[in-house]
Amino acid sequence: MRQIKKGFSDKNLWRMKQFYETYVDHPELSALLREIPWTHNTIVFSRCKSTEERMFYIKRCICEKYSTRNLERQINASLYERTQLGDEKLSAVMRDLEPSTKHIFRNSYVLVFLGLAEEHSDSDLQKELVKQIKKLIIELGKDFLFIDH
Numbered sequence: 809m810r811q812i813k814k815g816f817s818d819k820n821l822w823r824m825k826q827f828y829e830t831y832v833d834h835p836e837l838s839a840l841l842r843e844i845p846w847t848h849n850t851i852v853f854s855r856c857k858s859t860e861e862r863m864f865y866i867k868r869c870i871c872e873k874y875s876t877r878n879l880e881r882q883i884n885a886s887l888y889e890r891t892q893l894g895d896e897k898l899s900a901v902m903r904d905l906e907p908s909t910k911h912i913f914r915n916s917y918v919l920v921f922l923g924l925a926e927e928h929s930d931s932d933l934q935k936e937l938v939k940q941i942k943k944l945i946i947e948l949g950k951d952f953l954f955i956d957h
Contacts, residue, residue: 823850834859837866844869847876851883861888885920 830853831837848869856862869879922936
């Protein structure tokens with residue numbers, strides 16, 4: 809007698825089908841896909857438009873150990889696009905160096921969490937950054953200690 813598996817919702821079956829259709833022609837990604845959780849995979853294949861973008865976020869998930877919230881935040885902040893734009897500004901020598909080196913230099917940052925107006929002064933930026941740092945230190949509590957080496 810044939811055993812029937814239960815517990816797969818129509819939504820899960822749809823996602824499995826999407827997953828298969830997205831990656832069937834990309835065997836180079838199969839080893840990477842196994843290294844991140846299913847939820848991360850669903851976020852990547854449903855939100856990313858190209859194979860290169862998917863590979864970028866999958867590798868970042870593995871390397872940086874992104875939570876689902878952080879992965880979504882990075883995608884919403886267009887990390888892939890900003891990294892690609894930043895790479896064009898690097899000299900040929902820097903692009904030829906160790907691949908991780910090119911991610912150190914960035915000219916653009918996403919600071920939407922500051923809630924600044926589109927047009928703002930450097931002073932406004934500084935004040936909001938200090939407020940956020942103060943909130944962080946308060947959140948860490950009175951037992952927090954930073955010791956510089």
